[in-house]
Amino acid sequence: MSKLLDRFRYFKQKGDTFADGHGQVMHTNRDWEDSYRQRWQFDKIVRSTHGVNCTGSCSWKIYVKNGLVTWETQQTDYPRTRPDLPNHEPRGCPRGASYSWYLYSANRLKYPLVRKRLIELWREALSRHSDPVLAWESIMNDPQKCQSYKQVRGHGGFIRSNWKELNQLIAAANVWTIKTYGPDRVAGFSPIPAMSMVSYAAGTRYLSLLGGTCLSFYDWYCDLPPASPMTWGEQTDVPESADWYNSAYIIAWGSNVPQTRTPDAHFFTEARYKGTKTIAITPDYSEVAKLCDQWLAPKQGTDSALAMAMGHVILKEFHLDNPSDYFLNYCRRYTDMPMLVLLDERADGSYVPGRMMRASDLVDGLGEANNPEWKTVALNSTGELVAPNGSIGFRWGEKGKWNLEPVAAGVETELSLSLLGQHDDVAGVAFPYFGGNENPHFRSVRQEPVLVRQLPVKRLALADGSERMAVSVYDLVLANYGLDRGLDDGHSANNYNDVKAYTPAWGEQITGVPRRHIETIAREFAETAHKTHGRSMIILGAGVNHWYHMDMNYRGMINMLVFCGCVGQTGGGWAHYVGQEKLRPQTGWLPLAFALDWNRPPRQMNSTSFFYNHASQWRYEKLTAQELLSPLADPAKFSGHLIDFNVRAERMGWLPSAPQLNLNPLSVKASADKAGLSAADYTVQALKSGAIRFACEQPDSGHNHPRNLFVWRSNLLGSSGKGHEYMLKYLLGTDSGIQGEALGSSEGIKPEEVEWQSAAIEGKLDLLVTLDFRMSSTCLFSDIVLPTATWYEKDDMNTSDMHPFIHPLSAAVDPAWESKSDWEIYKGIASVFSEVCVGHLGQETDVVLHPLQHDSPAELAQPFDILDWRKGECELIPGKTAPNIVVVERDYPATYERFTSLGPLLDKLGNGGKGIAWNTQDEVDFLGKLNYTKHDGPAKGRPRIDTALDASEVILALAPETNGQVAVKAWQALGEMTGREHTHLAINKEDEKIRFRDIQAQPRKIISSPTWSGLESEHVSYNAGYTNVHELIPWRTLSGRQQLYQDHAWMRAFGESLVAYRPPIDTRSVSEMREIPPNGFPEKALNFLTPHQKWGIHSTYSENLLMLTLSRGGPIVWISEADARELGIEDNDWIEAFNANGALTARAVVSQRVPPGMTMMYHAQERIMNIPGSEVTGMRGGIHNSVTRVCPKPTHMIGGYAQLAYGFNYYGTVGSNRDEFIMIRKMKNINWLDDEGRDQVQEAKK
Template sequence: MKMWREAKALHSDPVEAWASIIEDADKAKSFKQARGRGGFVRSSWQEVNELIAASNVYTIKNYGPDRVAGFSPIPAMSMVSYASGARYLSLIGGTCLSFYDWYCDLPPASPQTWGEQTDVPESADWYNSSYIIAWGSNVPQTRTPDAHFFTEVRYKGTKTVAVTPDYAEIAKLCDLWLAPKQGTDAAMALAMGHVMLREFHLDNPSQYFTDYVRRYTDMPMLVMLEERDGYYAAGRMLRAADLVDALGQENNPEWKTVAFNTNGEMVAPNGSIGFRWGEKGKWNLEQRDGKTGEETELQLSLLGSQDEIAEVGFPYFGGDGTEHFNKVELENILLHKLPVKRLQLADGSTALVTTVYDLTLANYGLERGLNDVNCATSYDDVKAYTPAWAEQITGVSRSQIIRIAREFADNADKTHGRSMIIVGAGLNHWYHLDMNYRGLINMLIFCGCIGQSGGGWAHYVGQEKLRPQTGWQPLAFALDWQRPARHMNSTSYFYNHSSQWRYETVTAEELLSPMADKSRYTGHLIDFNVRAERMGWLPSAPQLGTNPLTIAREAEKAGMNPVDYTVKSLKDGSIRFAAEQPENGKNHPRNLFIWRSNLLGSSGKGHEFMLKYLLGTEHGIQGKDLGQQGGVKPEEVDWQDNGLEGKLDLVVTLDFRLSSTCLYSDIILPTATWYEKDDMNTSDMHPFIHPLSAAVDPAWEAKSDWEIYKAIAKKFSEVCVGHLGKETDIVTLPIQHDSAAELAQPLDVKDWKKGECDLIPGKTAPHIMVVERDYPATYERFTSIGPLMEKIGNGGKGIAWNTQSEMDLLRKLNYTKAEGPAKGQPMLNTAIDAAEMILTLAPETNGQVAVKAWAALSEFTGRDHTHLALNKEDEKIRFRDIQAQPRKIISSPTWSGLEDEHVSYNAGYTNVHELIPWRTLSGRQQLYQDHQWMRDFGESLLVYRPPIDTRSVKEVMGQKSNGNPEKALNFLTPHQKWGIHSTYSDNLLMLTLGRGGPVVWLSEADAKDLGIADNDWIEVFNSNGALTARAVVSQRVPAGMTMMYHAQERIVNLPGSEITQQRGGIHNSVTRITPKPTHMIGGYAHLAYGFNYYGTVGSNRDEFVVVRKMKNIDWLDGEGNDQVQESVK
């Protein structure tokens, strides 16, 4: 602030004042190095708003708007507050960073199976269940308000089973507790699935289960087999386009899956993704032939009608892994015998095909009379995925596995699907999280539980469900003024820009299937991310290696339109993707806004890397980068020996308390708490929409998020004059899920950069979009609803509708702008105005819109769905209505459950009962993932993959000994009881209950080995960093693992680390991101990008740490450790 005031005294233009600081390397370094050391001074709103605006204008003018970014999570908890910052960023062309994938709360298995980000039952539906497994979800601790449903349903006789590695609170509420070794859940799920398939699909088939999987899954669909050296491998799904007459399909035949019916005829049944786009009326789950419209029953298995029996290879990973996890060593390619048919293809060749059902039974190791030596004839056979095999991997007895699987399935058979699995982050935070989740989802599908009241997949993490989503999106991302917004998936963003990729120890080669051609998958993990960006699969930010505001001007000079010019420049290399040169000084983020989040205190995986490379301040990294250790260097990314430090020029955080993030920020803006602002709130746990109301004014000079960003927008509009005017911005947009573009590359993967195909925007590369921005009008646009809501309309998840009448209503509710660039448009002056925009535009809160939305979907399906909302057509929920009483939302086609007096909300309900397809390749629940990358990484079908080796312990073990014993333990970070993330955890009451500062839980056995007594100070460290905490020694923790409850701040009661000689660190100090290539897939039906829908995730539970007792407790209270002390002198 001192430098700013001095610069302002010398420069009347605030942008020039900012430039004089940030272009002076010594000045920039001086304040960046001071981050995290206190030294804050008071300022005024006028002063900080001008500084922020000047920094934003400078960055946009010199580097591009995509170098300005913002992070805020979970809009459902306060959707107007989220929208305030996102709207400002979107209007100026900044980047909105995702959160659901970054938090690793996104379960990729949900998009993979259903084409849906996440949709789950409300907690009241637990009461309709008659068998519940709580698997890795600690309901009484992390879902306390809903836990009563869990206990009450037991009075009805519902059996409850807990599955957790430690004796968690949920175990006390259950009839049985299973304790598998942490990270091995997929193995137990596979064994349970083995029992279910054996007993309820083969030996004594359930008519309900058979009919369910035939109608609602991809199990009848045909898969082509590829010839290998002495065996076959499962390839991609057969498509209508593969056959001589394309089965009469002229529209998208390459995207229509094929099956045999029970008469032995081949059909392209209704409902696959090819029917969704380009034609109307056949995208439904009626059992009809897509050509003739006649009813047809699909054939599940080829056994009995096969032309021959073929040996098909399946990858096996159960013999891999580290010494910390049990293995069962078998051949890494297991050959199974399958019934197949031989077909004549359109190109004149022949192909062998089998069904997904037959592949699934073989994959689960079920002998079907084919003398398959790798299949089991008994549960006691130690062969892949039997209960005896799982017993060796998980430590859970085979008898318990058999019993629970049998009971769960028997209940589902008798009740038609009222068996439920409640699951949470405990399973989802592992690197191979999708294997864990697909294991559970497969069990539910085998038993016909998805879409049935009282049954299904109940995944709860955070407060993820923003119910009036389609009304909120235009507000949040300024889609009323310009489209598209810039979105970025945070995991890839922070992996790149905090230089965590420079320390990568995991290679693609060790992740690949033993059946894959490894020559096609060379390089570093960041190479796969870059390839995904340039093929249009993932977003990028910054997007291009040049200021996107300059491209249109260069195109005009060349006599070309901006899109053609960009394509030409990408092809000839004169413009590159920014991710290919992340450390050249131009291609990194420069301004970061953080609001409604404690990014550096809660979710910042790779915390120490962020401190070094993003913030340029003290850090505790202990490991060596790839250059120093001689690791695999990238092929697509330019390497520099010295990574760029201190990339962020300005960090602005909005908060109502001084968090760890605030401590490392340049500017802290005091914001309103829940009872000091007007906002709205929804949850996945109940179907109501709640208000937040300003019961009192914000304390002292604090303001609501809406008012803060509105003021910044106003100052920005003033400061930008003379620097930015009406500008043409070039935006790259990844191929979007729920758009016709998701039908991009149907058969295999081709990369234009390698010369395998041409660069076609929206097909083999991102869309290249031209967006006109009016920077001096930013404030006027922020405070009004733009004209695109009338010109284009609104929609979501692939359907759209007209919003003229809603805009007319908003003009009456909010009044209109009397003058200026937004003259005549409805106003958004207050947070309540913004709330009214959401409520008026969303089908969930406006019955008239709900009927329009259902009618729009009906055009796709050819079935009338408007009856689901007609009785609510006249209902319009206003903000004052929900202030008087929370209101139940209206059923909407953008969700898969119903808000109804007769049924609790349950995901998949409309798919099963209204025959609306899932938004997947087959239109059904997708067990088989046939994308080339999924097959080559060995995950087309469910497999068990042990936790990965992060290699973060070996190089530090014993290197800085303090004389005490050291031991490597698995490091888990479950959610705590004494706070909601980091909020509440640092008040005196909670600190008193929780030992007054950070704690780490250890088993009695490990504590004994290490000479640690309860409440001793311990140090936890690895190559990523170090932390200090008190030990909680407990018999409820199994040996081999340690738990540090998530989001314990680094600002209270924290001594210095003996390893780093700095103040102790935080739970994320010992973590580092490792992205998974299969989460980078895009442009492929359900495997296509959407903001917070699909993308790389920030997993962290595979991490190991070294634990030891501390010898010297140093509180670092001497001179030089506290900037405030220094400044006082």
């Protein structure tokens, strides 16, 4: 409407009056209202989500106005659920609703940045050398130049550069490192591909084409629960959150659902409205406790004791006193409880449980010619020994018998759970007891370290002519829980009030939970499962999994579920939610991510072992293997340092290694040619002679450490980096706050397998490159920082275990400033690398060591004894007693062409996952038509992958979860192994093909796939183990069933063949640190826990202005009121926490919700926000990981043994941190170090 007339005085409308002239009608200008109306106008809405590893995976509307993102709101158009189930929306949280702040904030990375000292050296070198590789070499060959930029990492000093210059520098560094030391010295770390799978794949594809090392994350984050691979042969598979609603009894155990699973919490409360009883088990009064009917508060770290006390009640009341037919039938069919275990005799005449009996132990092998040493044996109801279908020996080398049908040798049979009533004798069997181990911070119940219990046994004649006694796993389990079977067992409990392992009275002594509560909840849990056939559920979280003995915690809870027949039943089972681990279209993503379309196998490394070694954390190790051993084991066989066990595991092929050999793997072929051998045969010969050694045996030799490290989609040094200060000192070569003494300065046990150097190398990394959209703690310590597109500026995909949908990340706007998507960044580096490498690297032969992989025939490598070829106990046989040695041909000048095209190995070898394979030619042809093909060059005729959108379509086309035709092929392939028909699970979706534009229009529900154990169905919600129970598909374990008995020799030696309560370890981080000068305030040792926070997702959002406004605005540590009074600390005081690993500063939150003896610093509060200097270190206070250090567990190193075999992020050493203790005290001087230069800070530290 025109306002022209309003400008003229004589055209003003006269105002009327009212109320006898007391009021007047005004006609003033109201243009100001337009600004309010326009505030909420927008040009378009684009669907996207947040790639932040929160498991939420929520769909959001992104509002764009004038080319800028203005705000976001939650989408509400999720596909409907069935009528008896609540809908998925609303999904979202305050953290996600604040993300748009980042796009235009001061913390946004806008331009490529580089450390000033490094770029000056680089520019000078380039002026002297026209070849970039020679220029980088000139810097690397000058120790003073290297030290000059390494020692100032973390001290600022960034300057703006450009993409061309930095791509050239990175490419030259990569080429020189590969040429000089080998491609395995170039590594990359990025976590959780499910949160932005194309962005993850960009970096790993580049690294894999080079032969570089891709580092794991799920184990390093301590999100991996080793109990899951142990029990089910599955990394993690859990119910979607909608299945909570189907449950009749839920225990939230160490999982703070409303705080850390905010978008899903409505299902939890809706289930309560339906009548579901909910129990919270957390040591602190957390938010989940407010949503529950009852709250139990066990002493932190004693969860396995509580679970075993509950298991004692369940077994006594529902298996012995009043047996539940449902429970017994479930255990008979779906667990290893009927399987027989051979007993080994001890010197005192008692016995210990040995390994599981196999068909090969018997004279006729029970008629099993294929893999008889991997087929477990049970007694059937008629007293015959049988090898029932489904054990892992049926998986490989034959078809049609790998199933859970009640069949053995083609005959239907019913297995016996217990030998009681069929037994030949009663024998005393010894069990280890760890609950009496003394720890000043945890309660113990003193009993004999070896408990001899009476069990029914069978006497059996074996193939070697001997007679052995055998017992069923079921009887072992009952005895382990201390139950009286009427066999005159003096160690068994007479009733619940006996303080004997593992009664409720004993549990009360250890955990502090009243015995009546233990009895009641265990009884209710089991009674509900009995009446509903398994609809009892346990939701678990990081609070339980982050302890050193996390597998004991989890196995105690898993046992409860298995005893009650809950796993694989709708509304039942375990629900482990730590990390957005579920990459649903995994098999479609794998070839893209690890360049399996061009080269196989890729180099992959478990990060826990990697950082334990290369950050020299092992040099400060005080824990010994002897402290962990079972009292039934021979200590002489387990001497040495913890790193020795890791070295042995790498040498025997159990674990991967990186770097792999003590020489450049590209140089092996030349030596092999001179010797007239193949590269693989030469490597075997040289390893046996000692001419070649594993790099892990000489970590400080100067040649055997990583040199280039890429970090993207991660805040390694500000979030997940356990042993933060060790990383600063040894990987980066900069200042650190370590307060402990290395082994060289103390009398600790030194390694036997590792060459000891008195001085460790500091500053091992020549180049640290970080990609991020914001300035994080990792960026601060990097050499080069590359600005990436935010989640609203790129195309990508996102899935979660919490719901069945696949979501897009969409480019609502172009990347701001000079930022680029991860795909474009790595594509650019690949392009420059292909140019720079000419003259230095061509077509090269690479020798790759590949560990004995789970879900491959190599998991059958080592069936019985542990034999080490280095000690002469066996021959070095690749793929059997040592890693596979694989020759891979690399074409370095073609790196870019290969990066941007789909390679020929998919045509030749097909695709697959988790031991299943299928032909994928149709999908490759389809992608050639969709993405077009390369017209020339080394990849001529291959489908193009030029953009992130192309990469997304590759994943969607290849994955059975998003391509119905592939799903049918995958189910057919599984059916050939099981001998059963499974295609009915996907045949109705055969014509469904999800494309990227489809998921931009609306979230799409994925298609059921045999690589997962649940179903996407109109009739049931996704629940892990559902297809195992209802389709009779075996679990991928030794017995093919849920494996409660772990019979590997190391598991038995460390006392963990069966679940046991193991108290937290003593890391000696407080007792053996150097003397810290007092500051006048009292000090106290407290257990240091790092739960997930409310105002951030890991470190993201922790410096977001909106979240800082809602929270206290900086680092905080929660302590109890009792401890605060003792230490003279008041709420909001500045405090310092320190131990041998380092120190941190924060403000105190004094709260009655925290029990005495424990303190909590919520995980990943960035060091860039409001942190003063430390009185202990003289530097700016550290982060939560400044007071932690990795401590690996030997039983997590096992490999080549059925389900206990390595897989990337599947099984391996885990980065736990909750056993740590800190000294805490009030700070006297708050120094912000604002006006001090580096030299003054260092003088203060000295």
